[in-house]
Amino acid sequence: MATLWMHRHIVIVSDADRAAANQAAVEMFGGEAQRQTFSVPLSPTGLPPATHWGCFTSATEGHRQAMLVRLRANRVASARFWRLESGTGLLAESNHAGRADKTGGACDWPDALADMALKVITPPSPLLPGV
Amino acid sequence: MAVRVVSRIRDQDDYLSTTLSDGLYLRYDAATGKFAPAPLAGTNAVGVNLPGGNLILAGGRGTGNAAPGVVKIQVATPGASGSALATLADVLTATNTGVKIAVRPFLAAPNSGPGDADLSANELTSYTVQADKQVAARVKRGDGTLYTARFGEQQAALANTSGATLTALETEVNALKARLRAYGAILDPPFSPASVQGLVLWLDAGQGLFQSTGGAAATANADPVGQWMDQSGNARHGTQATTAAKPTLRLNQVNGRPALRFDGADDFFSLAAWPAGATSGELFLVVKLVADPPSDSTSGLWSIGASGSDTHFPYIENNIYDDCLSTVRKNLGDPLPSLSSAYHIYSVASAAGAWTARLDGATLFTTATNTYGVAASPKLGQSLSTRVLNGHIAEFFAYSSVLSAPDRVSVLTHLSTKYAIPVS
Numbered sequence: 017m018a019t020l021w022m023h024r025h026i027v028i029v030s031d032a033d034r035a036a037a038n039q040a041a042v043e044m045f046g047g048e049a050q051r052q053t054f055s056v057p058l059s060p061t062g063l064p065p066a067t068h069w070g071c072f073t074s075a076t077e078g079h080r081q082a083m084l085v086r087l088r089a090n091r092v093a094s095a096r097f098w099r100l101e102s103g104t105g106l107l108a109e110s111n112h113a114g115r116a117d118k119t120g121g122a123c124d125w126p127d128a129l130a131d132m133a134l135k136v137i138t139p140p141s142p143l144l145p146g147v
Numbered sequence: 148m149a150v151r152v153v154s155r156i157r158d159q160d161d162y163l164s165t166t167l168s169d170g171l172y173l174r175y176d177a178a179t180g181k182f183a184p185a186p187l188a189g190t191n192a193v194g195v196n197l198p199g200g201n202l203i204l205a206g207g208r209g210t211g212n213a214a215p216g217v218v219k220i221q222v223a224t225p226g227a228s229g230s231a232l233a234t235l236a237d238v239l240t241a242t243n244t245g246v247k248i249a250v251r252p253f254l255a256a257p258n259s260g261p262g263d264a265d266l267s268a269n270e271l272t273s274y275t276v277q278a279d280k281q282v283a284a285r286v287k288r289g290d291g292t293l294y295t296a297r298f299g300e301q302q303a304a305l306a307n308t309s310g311a312t313l314t315a316l317e318t319e320v321n322a323l324k325a326r327l328r329a330y331g332a333i334l335d336p337p338f339s340p341a342s343v344q345g346l347v348l349w350l351d352a353g354q355g356l357f358q359s360t361g362g363a364a365a366t367a368n369a370d371p372v373g374q375w376m377d378q379s380g381n382a383r384h385g386t387q388a389t390t391a392a393k394p395t396l397r398l399n400q401v402n403g404r405p406a407l408r409f410d411g412a413d414d415f416f417s418l419a420a421w422p423a424g425a426t427s428g429e430l431f432l433v434v435k436l437v438a439d440p441p442s443d444s445t446s447g448l449w450s451i452g453a454s455g456s457d458t459h460f461p462y463i464e465n466n467i468y469d470d471c472l473s474t475v476r477k478n479l480g481d482p483l484p485s486l487s488s489a490y491h492i493y494s495v496a497s498a499a500g501a502w503t504a505r506l507d508g509a510t511l512f513t514t515a516t517n518t519y520g521v522a523a524s525p526k527l528g529q530s531l532s533t534r535v536l537n538g539h540i541a542e543f544f545a546y547s548s549v550l551s552a553p554d555r556v557s558v559l560t561h562l563s564t565k566y567a568i569p570v571s
Contacts, residue, residue, distance in 0.1 A: 019367035021395075026412070041391070049388030056413050056533070072412035073391035074371040102369035102395070125412045126442070136444035139532045141457045141468075 023075040024102045025083065026128040029054060030094035034069045037092045041071075044082045062135030068094075070134075072125050074102060087111070098128045338561045340431070340544040341379060343554045347422050349378040349544040350385055350527075352405045356396055360386060368398045372407055375416060379544070385416030385527055394528065394540075401435070401490045401541050402567040411437065411445040411537025415529035421451075421521040422547050427498035428472045428519070430545040431558060433566055436538040439487035440465045447534030449527050452476065453520030457530035460493075461486070467511070469504060472497035474520035479504050479512040490541060492562050492570065496549045508559045508570035541566060 029037040034054050041053035053073065057066035075083070080099065087095060099109040100123055107123035110116050112131050115123070129135065340349045355376030356365035365372045371393035375385035387393045394414045400406035409415065421428075430451070440446070440463050448460035452470030459468040461481065470476035472495060484491065484506065494505045502517035503510060527543060528536045542562070550558065563570040 017367050019369045021369055021371055024369075024395075024410075045390045047388065050390060052389045053391045055389070055392065070412065071391040072410050072414075074369070074393065074395060125410060136442075136533075138444045138534055141459065141462075141532070141534075 019102060020076045021074040022077060022102050023080050023108070024072065024100040024105070025075045025080070026070065026072050026098040026100070026125055027054070027083075028058065028068050028070040028096050028128065028132055028134070029092055030068055031066055033092045033094045037069070037095060040083075040086050040092060044079050044086075057137040058129070058132075058134040059137055060133055060135065062137055064137055066137055068132065068134055070125075070129075075099075096128075096132065098123055098131075100124075338557065339378075340558065340561075343546065343550060343558060345546040345548045346379045347381055347425075347428070347545050347547045348383040348418070350375045350540075350542065351378055351544075352396070352400075352407050352541050354378060356407075358393075360384075360388070365396045368396065370396045372396055375407070377419075381419075383419040385418055387414075387416050389413075397539065400539055401433070402565065404541060404566065406433075406435070406490075406539035406541040408539050409528040409536040411441075411535060413535065415447075415535060416527045418451075418525040418527055420523065421525060425521070425547045426519050427496075427549050428521075428545055428547055429494065429496040429550050429555075430471060430543070431492060431494045431562065432543045433490055433492055433541040433562060433568070434460075434486070434536075434538060435490040435541075436460075436487040436536075438537065439485050441537055444534055445537035447528070447530035447532075447536050449525070449536075450522050450529060450531045451525045453522055455531065457532050457534050459530070459534070460536070467504070469495065470520075471495040471504075472519060472521055473502055474518040475516075477502060477504070477512055477514065482506050482511055487538075490539070490566055490568055492559065492566075492568055498549050501549070507568060508555075 027037070037054050038051045041050040042048065044050070045053075053071045054069035056070040056072075057064070058068040058070055059066055083097070086092065087097075096112045097110060098107060098112065098115060100106060101108050105122065105124065107115065107119050107121055109119060110123075112128075114131050115127075340346050352375075355378055356370070356372045357363065357374040357376065358365045358371055359373035362373065371390060372395065373387050373390075373393050377383040377385075392413045392415060394407040394409045394416070396405055397408045398405045432449075434448075438445070440461050443463050446457075446459040446462050448458045448469070449471070450458065452458070452472055453474050454470035454476040456468070456470060456476045458470060458476070459466075461467040465481040467479040467482060468476050469479060492505075492507050494508075496503045496505075497517060497519050499519055500515055500517055501513075503513040505511060522531070527540070542565075559570045562568065
């Protein structure tokens with residue numbers, strides 16, 4: 017049986033749009049737990065403060081269409097997305113200028129971060145060499 | 148689907164080897180004193196008393212609570228009702244195609260079984276068994292003690308649909324100098340983590356996956372998993388309510404078995420609190436990374452310790468740092484095998500004054516300086532901070548004590564067989 021969750025969406029929004037993006041996630045997926053959707057802090061240097069927030073989520077076709085409706089309505093103006101086929105991980109669609117013509121190729125979370133020139137902000141891990 | 152049934156009856160030298168087709172079950176015929184296939188009456192198997200008052204035996208493939216494709220053999224003491232049998236049914240329930248069932252219909256007086264029998268005799272051949280099922284025979288040693296001779300468990304030929312010749316392992320027989328007395332074959336419950344005492348948590352990617360708590364089952368490739376049901380019976384399920392943070396089911400990842408994919412961005416499970424009062428423990432994890440070493444942000448694995456520091460599996464300079472079940476994080480060094488080229492069994496044992504981490508059974512690090520400690524809110528797939536796992540987990544289970552060496556060997560052997568992972 018094929019999954020109904022045929023898509024994987026990487027979505028990155030600006031810090032200013034984070035609340036609106038999480039609200040959209042609550043509406044699309046249902047439940048207050050979705051307000052934690054954009055939970056990965058990002059910045060160009062990998063240091064605080066976060067300039068952007070990201071998520072990497074499974075999505076059904078219904079979720080995909082719901083997201084496009086919200087994008088067309090410009091509810092989260094800064095949103096950049098990379099839609100992957102959930103079975104293969106290959107890029108099916110993106111609204112990022114540098115990636116839009118590369119559908120069918122491999123794409124993953126680090127590629128999206130590279131497209132945006134962003135890094136995940138990680139706290140120091142004490143007692144490790146070099147940190 | 149046909150089911151092959153083999154049985155030997157106490158105090159009778161008859162022997163039944165037959166094919167039990169759909170709609171038939173094994174019935175003891177008091178008139179002939181033999182088991183024989185019979186039409187399935189009612190909704191499921193029924194039981195009958197055996198002469199001598201030993202056991203009730205009944206098995207069948209029914210249309211009642213036995214779903215299509217499910218075969219149940221029920222064993223209980225005389226007088227037990229059908230409902231009372233249900234609790235034991237699960238022990239001997241086998242699913243999937245090619246189910247092999249062998250039953251030992253007498254437990255009360257095993258010494259008085261039929262005459263001597265060689266386990267390699269014809270009667271114990273041509274079974275069709277599931278790969279993860281054990282077949283065993285009760286064997287009497289020369290001194291009169293009984294033990295269960297297991298055989299077939301690790302034979303590669305025992306695939307789901309292939310027949311296999313079952314013979315006792317020569318080494319086992321010779322070592323014990325046993326006078327083999329076969330009273331019949333039994334289907335032992337297959338070894339599982341629950342076979343070892345003290346299991347507090349058992350998450351297996353092959354069972355108990357749901358897209359959300361109380362939601363639809365996750366069975367298809369790429370289905371998100373919001374609840375990973377604890378198979379230990381302690382309800383320590385892995386849960387994740389936020390869709391974006393749910394790992395996804397990936398079929399056919401390791402030895403034909405599934406695993407959960409943690410995407411390296413935001414996926415993890417919350418775990419229930421560890422047992423109150425526990426002062427030691429041992430955990431086993433079947434894991435494979437996407438990259439070794441991972442990036443800093445994807446060097447997470449779990450949060451099960453109490454050091455206040457992140458676990459790194461490994462960190463960017465290749466050393467593993469782990470505080471699992473401890474108040475102090477340890478530097479385990481750089482494990483030689485790549486953690487991304489194959490699945491590995493990572494395990495940690497922790498007690499007061501003893502902490503040991505192993506990879507595929509080989510000791511990575513051990514110290515006699517340790518204080519047991521556990522995170523108040525354990526997580527799987529994410530360290531204490533936001534560092535996450537970029538990889539796959541096929542199975543994870545934990546005990547509330549450090550295992551004995553024989554128990555650890557049993558667990559490692561089981562995992563090695565199940566996932567085709569070589570162990571030391």
